[in-house]
Amino acid sequence: MNLSFIHRIRRNHALEHATLNLLGKQHLGAQAMGISGPRGFTIYTSLTAEEIVPTVMEALKRLKAGESALRMHRNCGTNTVTTATLTTLATLLGIQGTKPSWRKSLERLPHLILLNVLALLLAPTLAEWVQGTLTTDSNLANVEIASVFTDYYRGLQRIRVLTRQV
Secondary structure (H helix, E strand, O other), rough: HHHHHHHHHHHHHHHHHHHHHHHHHOOOOOOOOEEOOOOOEEEEEOOOHHHHHHHHHHHHHHHHHOHHHHHHHOOOHHHHHHHHHHHHHHHHHHHOOOOOOOOHHHHHHHHHHHHHHHHHHHHHHHHHHHHHHOOOOOOOOOOEEEEEEEEEOOOOOEEEEEEEEE
């Protein structure tokens, strides 16, 4: 597996989050969502490129200055995937060893609910750890914005930010 590829995704993911965090504070109620990859990230938004691009630059500057908390975002897909994984595992654990029948399923229901409640309680802490440790990297010392492309997609501004290592 190409670690450089993964490191680029993690750094772009951190920059995407930092940008979305700053946008959320600057433009209350604005629509914005992002997706990251090895070449950069894309933001789909109701805002204009003139509003987004300075925020991307500010996010990069602040991450480089050590504001690593900006790499975390409460609406990150990592949180959803972590929660779905834990509840699926809890359900599989709860039905393990039971024969498939409606009666047995109903008898196990309280156990399944308890296991899923425990999974839901554990999920935010685990998701934060996964996001902060595995899916983002705030070390952007050698990262710069290479280019920005804008167009429209389904009524939203699509802003593609390409990064490069220097």
